[in-house]
Amino acid sequence: MRKTIVCLVLIQMLTSLPLFFPVYSLINELGVEVNGEKIAFMDAQPYIDEQTGSTMVPAREIAEKLGAEVAWNRSSMQVTFRSQHATSILTIGQKNASVDGKQVELDSPAVLKKDRTMVPLRAVSESLGADVDWVGERNLVLITSADKAQRSTWIWDSKLIETDGDRILQFAASQKLTAIYLRFEKYPSQDVYRNFIRRASGQGIKVEALAGERDWIYEENHIYIQQWMAAVTQYNTSVDALERFQGFHFDIEPYTLDKWKVNQTWVLERWMDTIRFIESRVKSSDRNMTMAFDIPFWINSVTVPGSSYSFSAWLLEKADSVVIMAYRNKALGSNGIIARAKSIILEAATLKKRAVIAVDTLPSTEADYTTFYKSNASLMESELKQVKESLSPYPSYIGIAVHDYVRWIDLLNANR
Structure with missing residues (x-):
């Protein structure tokens, strides 16, 4: 279809x-x-x-x-x-x-x-x-x-699929989206998820179940991961094939914890334990579900504790795919999207894994050059063309993601 x-x-x-x-x-x-x-x-x-x-x-x-x-x-x-x-x-x-x-x-x-x-x-x-x-x-x-033309976005507020579902799917068609990372929660109702995912599937869009908290790395919080994954699995088993999530999508950013500044090794070890826990739950729940992680471009410069192996390569080994958060507003240059993403793209190619390049449209407390927030949609697309041209020759590259849906809409409206 x-x-x-x-x-x-x-x-x-x-x-x-x-x-x-x-x-x-x-x-x-x-x-x-x-x-x-x-x-x-x-x-x-x-x-x-x-x-x-x-x-x-x-x-x-x-x-x-x-x-x-x-x-x-x-x-x-x-x-x-x-x-x-x-x-x-x-x-x-x-x-x-x-x-x-x-x-x-x-x-x-x-x-x-x-x-x-x-x-x-x-x-x-x-x-x-x-x-x-x-x-x-x-x-x-x-x-x-086609295998390198993925376009995707995040929807963090899942209530939007109930209140704004038609508009989301119209947006998805106009922007040629092929994937949506949709937060899965207790609300809206299961019927709302079923209807939205079925219609998205009809447009050729795969929907991945999205979740993640930085404090999930604490062992006592693994129960929340288990409960969430069980809820996604239960949902999938109770609906028709075209109404199912096609993957688990995790956005866990423990480097934003205060602990990262004082004991990075401890955080990395807990992070690894959490990824292993997720991996075991995926294997025991539904092997048809893919597993994707959002990771920052700079994690390539961090090594696995006690080794010289890059942490990004370790994450790639565990995932089916990663979304590289190469949050910059220029494609070219030593601090551009391409340069920042290149190391992990090369690692993914070596490991025969897939990688999506992501840009941001939300306001940033870091610097204006990390987001398209103050730019416009046309300029963003121009930069993304350069990213596609430069990175599409690599076998690991599969497309672009824009974070997130709500602000992307605002950017397009501002452009008009």
């Missing part, structure tokens, strides 16, 4: 997104990158469709770069793209495509040019689940494959 809806929404955006250049643009001024790697088209060169201004590219080269299988049927004059995200069929000369059996209107049809099938770049890329950005100042089309 998610595959179809995402493809339908994105392909129908063909006429509104900035991949249509003036007819007089020279094609040698245009660059196309997939996951940070520039494509050198060998069999046929891209060109601008004079009628629509759409960028047309060789079907096979762009699809195979995105991991899709391509089949050409000469008798029906159709090209078929098959990926784990969708099956799309384009017919030569027709301004519509079939995406998982649904008919979708295109701005520009597929054509044959010198015995090569040429297709609209954005249509094919997005039908395969990819994210497409236009970097105007560089005449660059930046394509991020």
